[in-house]
Every structure is written in C-alpha cells, then in structure tokens.
Amino acid sequence: xxxxxxxxxxxFVRMGLAIFTCVAxxxxxxxxxxxxxxxxxxxxxxxxxxxxxxxxxxxxxxxxSSRGLFSGLINSFIIATFTSAVGLVIGSMAAYALARxxxxxSSLILMMILATQxxxxxxxxxxxxxxxxxxxIVDTHFAxxxxxLSFTLPIVIWILKAFFESVPMELERAAAVDxxxxxxxxxxxVLPISLPPLFATGVFVxxxxxxxxxxxxxxxxxxxxxxxxxxxxxxxxxxxxxxQMLASAVLASIPVVFLAIIFRRFILExxxxxxxxx
Amino acid sequence: MQQxxxxxxxxxRMGIWFSAPAVIVLLTVLxxxxxxxxxxxxxxxxxxxxxxxxxxxxxxxxxxxxxxxxFREALLRSIYFTLVxxxxxxxxxxxxxxxxxxxxxxxxxxxxxxxxxWALAPVANAVLWKWIYNANYGILNQALIGLGIIDRNxxxxxxxxxxxxxxxxxxxxxxxxxxxxxxxxGLQNIPSHLYKAARLDGANAWQxxxxxxxxxxxxxxxxxxxxxxxxALKVFDLIYVLxxxxxxxxxxxxxxxxxxxxxxxxxxxxxxxxxxxxxxxxFILSLVYIRALRPRKTKEKVG
Amino acid sequence: MATLELIDITKKFGAVTAVDGFHLKVxxxxxxxxxxxxxxxxxxxxxMIAGLEDVTAGAxxxxxxxxxxxxxxxxxxxxxxxNYALYPxxxxxxxxxxxxxxxxxxxxxxxxxxQRVAEMLELEKLMxxxxxxxxxxxxxxxxxxxAVIREPSIFLFDEPFSNLDAALRIKTRGExxxxxxxxxxxxxxxxxxxxxxxxxSDRIAVLQAGRLEQYGSPEEVYLRPxxxxxxxxxxxxxxxxxxxxxxxxxxxRYKVGEAEIPVPTLTRLPExxxxxxxxxxxxxxxxxxxxxxxxxxxxxxxxxxVTVDWQGGSVTARVNGVSHLxxxxxxxxxxxxQGLLFFDRATSMRIDIL
Numbered sequence: 001x002x003x004x005x006x007x008x009x010x011x012f013v014r015m016g017l018a019i020f021t022c023v024a025x026x027x028x029x030x031x032x033x034x035x036x037x038x039x040x041x042x043x044x045x046x047x048x049x050x051x052x053x054x055x056x057x058x059x060x061x062x063x064x065s066s067r068g069l070f071s072g073l074i075n076s077f078i079i080a081t082f083t084s085a086v087g088l089v090i091g092s093m094a095a096y097a098l099a100r101x102x103x104x105x106s107s108l109i110l111m112m113i114l115a116t117q118x119x120x121x122x123x124x125x126x127x128x129x130x131x132x133x134x135x136x137i138v139d140t141h142f143a144x145x146x147x148x149l150s151f152t153l154p155i156v157i158w159i160l161k162a163f164f165e166s167v168p169m170e171l172e173r174a175a176a177v178d179x180x181x182x183x184x185x186x187x188x189x190v191l192p193i194s195l196p197p198l199f200a201t202g203v204f205v206x207x208x209x210x211x212x213x214x215x216x217x218x219x220x221x222x223x224x225x226x227x228x229x230x231x232x233x234x235x236x237x238x239x240x241x242x243x244q245m246l247a248s249a250v251l252a253s254i255p256v257v258f259l260a261i262i263f264r265r266f267i268l269e270x271x272x273x274x275x276x277x278x
Numbered sequence: 279m280q281q282x283x284x285x286x287x288x289x290x291r292m293g294i295w296f297s298a299p300a301v302i303v304l305l306t307v308l309x310x311x312x313x314x315x316x317x318x319x320x321x322x323x324x325x326x327x328x329x330x331x332x333x334x335x336x337x338x339x340x341x342x343x344x345x346x347x348x349f350r351e352a353l354l355r356s357i358y359f360t361l362v363x364x365x366x367x368x369x370x371x372x373x374x375x376x377x378x379x380x381x382x383x384x385x386x387x388x389x390x391x392x393x394x395x396w397a398l399a400p401v402a403n404a405v406l407w408k409w410i411y412n413a414n415y416g417i418l419n420q421a422l423i424g425l426g427i428i429d430r431n432x433x434x435x436x437x438x439x440x441x442x443x444x445x446x447x448x449x450x451x452x453x454x455x456x457x458x459x460x461x462x463x464g465l466q467n468i469p470s471h472l473y474k475a476a477r478l479d480g481a482n483a484w485q486x487x488x489x490x491x492x493x494x495x496x497x498x499x500x501x502x503x504x505x506x507x508x509x510a511l512k513v514f515d516l517i518y519v520l521x522x523x524x525x526x527x528x529x530x531x532x533x534x535x536x537x538x539x540x541x542x543x544x545x546x547x548x549x550x551x552x553x554x555x556x557x558x559x560x561f562i563l564s565l566v567y568i569r570a571l572r573p574r575k576t577k578e579k580v581g
Numbered sequence: 582m583a584t585l586e587l588i589d590i591t592k593k594f595g596a597v598t599a600v601d602g603f604h605l606k607v608x609x610x611x612x613x614x615x616x617x618x619x620x621x622x623x624x625x626x627x628x629m630i631a632g633l634e635d636v637t638a639g640a641x642x643x644x645x646x647x648x649x650x651x652x653x654x655x656x657x658x659x660x661x662x663x664n665y666a667l668y669p670x671x672x673x674x675x676x677x678x679x680x681x682x683x684x685x686x687x688x689x690x691x692x693x694x695x696q697r698v699a700e701m702l703e704l705e706k707l708m709x710x711x712x713x714x715x716x717x718x719x720x721x722x723x724x725x726x727x728a729v730i731r732e733p734s735i736f737l738f739d740e741p742f743s744n745l746d747a748a749l750r751i752k753t754r755g756e757x758x759x760x761x762x763x764x765x766x767x768x769x770x771x772x773x774x775x776x777x778x779x780x781x782s783d784r785i786a787v788l789q790a791g792r793l794e795q796y797g798s799p800e801e802v803y804l805r806p807x808x809x810x811x812x813x814x815x816x817x818x819x820x821x822x823x824x825x826x827x828x829x830x831x832x833x834r835y836k837v838g839e840a841e842i843p844v845p846t847l848t849r850l851p852e853x854x855x856x857x858x859x860x861x862x863x864x865x866x867x868x869x870x871x872x873x874x875x876x877x878x879x880x881x882x883x884x885x886x887v888t889v890d891w892q893g894g895s896v897t898a899r900v901n902g903v904s905h906l907x908x909x910x911x912x913x914x915x916x917x918x919q920g921l922l923f924f925d926r927a928t929s930m931r932i933d934i935l
Contacts, residue, residue: 009483116308120553122556149307178654211402213401249405283632283649
C-alpha cells in the first residue's frame, strides 16, 4: 500500500531524474547529432534532422591532415600518456615516502602540495614561458609534460599517500623480516596491492593532461599542437563549418569520455573520497 | 643515546631518494615560478631584439591596476561570475545529489551521466555551447522561436551582459556534475540512523533535511564552495573560444585579462601583477577552506 | 640457535616511557613468554628484539653480539604476526617462499624447502590458494611456515592466537609446543593469556607498565609469585586476597577479623604488615572452618567454583564435581595454611622464608 504522498514524491523524483538526464546529456547528444549531419542539413531552417542524411563526411574532412586535428590527437596522446606514466612513477614513490618512510620535512611537503591546488596557472605560466623560451624548449612535448606534471603530481601524491597509509604496517614489517629492502617492499608488496588506485589516478591524470588548454596555447607554437588547441582553432578558423567544428570536438572528447566511463568506479571512489578526506 | 636500527635508517634514506624526483619537479616548475612571478610584477619587461631586458618598476604595475578601469571592471565581473556560479551550481548540484541518493536514482546509469560533462575538455564544452548559442543556426534560438518564446534570433554572445551570462551558463552546466558527485559522497556519509532517529522524533521530510542532511553536509558544502570559487576564478577556455573578451571587453575576466596583457600586449610586468592579485584572491579562499575544516572534529560529533 | 640478552632496555615515545630499564636473558633453545595486559610494553619489546623498533637506550645482544644497529633480517630472526600479515596477492606457496626468492635462491632449492615446510604444517593441499581463501587457523599456519623456512636463530611470536576462537587456540597451542620440541629454536612469545604462557613456556617474564615483575618457570610464577601483581595475574580463577595481621599464639598465626589461621610455613613474627593470598584449590567448604555465606556458584565441568563471603572479604573455593550449594546458604570455609602466600602490604612483594 503506497500512500498517495509517497507516490507523488516518487513521481517528482522520476521527473527530476528525467530532467537531469536530459539536461546533462542533451547538449552532448546534440553535438554528436550535429557532427553527423552535412552542412546543408544544419543550415536549413528548421534543421533537417532526417537520420537518412547522416554521414561521416565531417569526420573525414576534419581528420584531413592539413587541418591539424589528427596530429593534435597524436600529440595529446603522447603528452597525456607520458604525463600519466611519469606522474605515476615519481608520484607513487613520493607518496610512499610521505606515507611510510618517515621523511624529514614531510609535513612541509604536504603543505606545499595543498598549496599547489589553490592558485591560477597564469601565475607560473608567465615566468615559465620566459625561462623556457630562453632555454629554447618552448613548443616541445617535454615542456608541456613537465608543466602538466607540476599540477598533477600533487593530486597523485595526495590520493596515493592516503591509500598507502591504509596498507597495514604489519605487511611491510613482515617483508622486512623476510629480508626485503624498502625498495623491494615497495616493489613486491605495496605496489601489487595498490593496482586499483594506481589505475584510477593514472586515468585521472591522463584526462586532466588531455583536456588542458591554457598552458598548451602558451607553451606551444606550431610543432606540438594538442587536440584542444586544434578544436579551438577550428572554432575560430572554420566556425561556419558547424558540422566539422562539432566533429572535431567530439573526436577529441571520445577518448577521455570513454576512459571516464570504463574507469568510473575507480574515479568515483578514489578521487571523490580523497577530496573529502582532504 | 638513540641508536637507529638499520631498518629505520634504510627507510629514511629511501624516503629521501623516493621523494626527490617529485620534489625537484615541484620546486622547479612551481616554487621557482611563483617567486619569479612576484619579482616580475615589480619590473617592467622589454623585449629588446632577441631577449628580454628588465627595468625596476617598483609598485607602478600595481598602482596601474588600481587606476585602470578595465582591471576594475574585470575584477568586478570575476566576483560577480564567481558568486553567481557558486550559488547556482551548489543549489543545482545539491538537488541532483539528493535525486541520485534516492532509491530511484541509485542506478549506475546516472553516475555515468554525471561523468560525461566532467570528462569533456573545457574547450570542447566551449565549442559545444558556441554551436548552441549560434545566432543563425544554434539550437537555442531554434527552440525558443519554435516554442514561441521569442520571435527573432537573439545574438547571445553579442551584447555585453547577455554574453557574460551565457558564458556563465555554459560553465555552470559543466560544473554541476562534479559538485553533485562531491555532495553525493557527502550525503552517503551521513549515517542513516540519524534519519531514523529524526523520523521517530516526528520530523517530516523537510525537517529531516534541515536538521540532519544540511548539518551533515556542512563540511562537504564548504569544500564544494571553495573549490568551485577557485575554478570560477580560473575560467579561460570558455572566454577564448566563445568571445575572446568581446563585445567591447565585456566578457574579460581577471584570468583572461592577465593572459592577454602578457601575451598579446606583451606587458609582462603588468600581466604578472594581475596574476598575483588573482593569486591572493585564491589564497584567501584557500585559507577559508583550511579554517573551515579545522573545527570540524569537535562539532560533527553532536547527534 | 642463539642466546638473547636484553640489557637495560629503555624505550621512549616522546615524553612517554613505554619500557624502562628492562633486563632479560634467554638461553639457547628456550621458549620464553612475555606476559602482561595490553599496553604493558610487551609488543614494543618484541619489536625491539626484532629490530623493527629503535631502542632508546640499552643493548640487545644475540649470541653475545650487540645487534642494535642491525635490521631484522641481519639479526636472523623470524616473526609470526598477530594478524598473520600474509601477502594478500601471493599464493600460500609464494608467501612461504618469499624470503628465499628475495635472496635469489635457485628455484629447485626454493621448491624443495617450501614443500618440506608445507608438509610439516599440513599445508600441502592449500599451496595455490590466496590468503583470503583460507581460514584463520590455516592462515596462521602459513604465517608460521613463512617463519620456519627462514631457519632463523630466534623465533618471535606476537600474540599469534588472539584472532582464533577458543577451541582453535588450544589446538594451535599444542602444535606450537610440538614445533618447538621438534625444532628447538630459541623463541620469544608475547601474549596476554596467562594460561597460554603457562602451558607453552620454559620461562615466563611477567610485565607491568614496561617493567619486569618476575622471570621464572611456570611453576615458579604460579606457586611462588614474586609480587601481588604476578599472583593476581597468573592462575584461573584469580587468587583471593585478604588483610589481617600476624599474632604469636602457640605458634605463628594469621588473624583475620576473629578468624585465626595457623601459619606453619613461617617461623618468626614478621615486622611489617602483610596481606595474605590463597588460590581456590587450597580453599574447601564443609563443616569445619570459619563461618561463611555462599555468594556465587559457578560450575565449570570437572569442578565448581563457589565464592563465599567471610570475615576476610570474599574467597573462592574449588569444589570437586558438582556442588549443590545455593546462594545465601551458610557454610564453613577452611583455608589450607600450606596454600597461604604473604605479601608485604607496602611493597607488594612476597615473603618466602623467615
């Protein structure tokens, strides 16, 4: 016997969920639909949404190498992968040191990490640009990876430190008694049981590095255009080619959305709880 | 006299080696530039031929800030932007979080829905809304005309106040999912026996919300608000793609201004000064963050 | 095989002194238990022996050599942890063989040794299982196996039974005792369970708040406890105490209220004030003795413990078989003078012979 009030509230909840889903996914779906329609369909009023007109021609045009999107995707992939990999390696090591290895000055380092989350990129962008142009490393993959590391490392360290602290001390003591040096304990015992948070953090860093735009436009010129830059150019240069503009945005977003969906459980648990604990 | 066993000595040594790479990266790419930024703001930077030359400028860059109308307007706009975004996002995100906490909303599908806007690159988001806002063919105009709400296409990004708010809308759309996730985690951390106790005491749904939900969410709400404010102050991609500051610099916010001054006008010292102002703003916000989290330990135990 | 000596060991955590001037000598092949309640410092001492915890002051010597600066592996000690600490991502086989693989021993040697240990501990059928697929008792045997395969000079056990249920505890206790009889390795065992200590050890070190109260064989700590604390801690049920005074009346007697108990074990009237203690097996109920009222009747199978109130307070008697006494009944309680132990009221130390 469901009361009337109860039924009413369930109705509102269902409505709310429906509205939420439409609002959240609507624009995205519309973007995808747009990217699949030829320009003529989009510029007719009202737009001609006939599914029979759908075509992949926008994608084909957009991936044409002269438009820069293809190389943009490759560059983004290289940079995001390296940032993620290097960030995980040195970040996990630092996180372990802070969690377990009685590092002198660890609270100072932690404060630093907290502080890095809270300032605008422009502050470091200007000096970095000056130094890097003098060193001649502007417009290189290396420059971007280095800069991306600077703001993803703190997150990696923060999340992994919390996790390493939850590994029972006894386990590491048993390893020491068995004859393991700290590095071996880290390698053979701690890391293998940390695979889920390692993965989650790696994916998170990948997504952040891939999506980054601000430092990308400051620190690159022609050689190392990333996907976001390519999209931005599209929206400037070819903005009347609506279908292609959206196609470029969709293409550049597919990898990260895909990753986010696959690893959603890790991301949701790890990162959100980390933010709470912070 | 304390003798440290080899076990612990090894661990300390290892700790230093382990954290060295990360510390080095952070020091060079973060600590040094932050210091340099402050130094730069006291200089006037010239691009002479191939290199740069610096001349000491004292506080001139900062006094320039105070008298410059564009800076003042950008500052006010940034504050407006941040305030409205934080209020609207927190409100909407709370509703979404409540919906997703309800038994009907527990399905994994909704969590996926949340993640999609979050995973999008801010640039992609900007492009998306650029298309939606398109005066001639964008869906917003088409829908509104179709519904009879307006009779002529509106140039959304064409008039000053409107453009700023459309940018605001786009940012809100992208921000709500993540904040909703945060709040959802906070909601799920509220022990259910508190609700049961309230129900037994005769509280209805609204009262339960007032006396159990809101207090339990206090910390999470504070975290969300501070994080959201910091992100709102950092807005850049949207401005770059949608308006580039126009019409008539009415969508220029602080972060964008600093970038433009430095890299378009090549007034590096002045740009650094603006950046530092932004830095101070965020620093104050983070202090609020840290302060708000400390007394938590004593208060949350009640109930 | 090794001797272990702790010389004046002190451990401070900041301002808190956990262990103060602790002395202990363990002979080659001995099984010694560190016994005490939670927080008395026994685990800290064990960790210092293992090399997992730094020593604030004092020396730890193994076979006469000071090992303070050495790590656990270099000291050639192996340890069985309270929560087993099995590597969760490794199989039983890998867990046991880990230390050998770390030393890069040839595969054939590792396999052979692991197999031998597995057989000794009846783990052959479980070799490919992961720790989470094992029961508590099985996990513990794997933990023991991991220690045994090291063939160490000293075994250390940190309350290894606390996570097992009662029946399993007693069974595993027997297995450990057999293992020690078989391997004869010097062992230091930490527990708060006095029964465990009594049944397993060659000698027991009873600790209180970081200090050694008594170090002796099970018989010694049971029959001749050095202090009131030891007397109270060892033995089930707890020793009963009562206050009285010595009088000289046709020989030495101990007077409690109106009751007088002859004391044949002492010859001279002591000067200080003393409390008396007696164990339940020296207390009997019947028609002879001092007036008492039954308070509690607790049958435990072969005996029944009957607690009565008398002039000295309350005392528990051990009655064979089943007792038909009921609370509030009147009975007479008789205390065997041979079972009386006397403790200096001021210092809590027991007097032996006067």
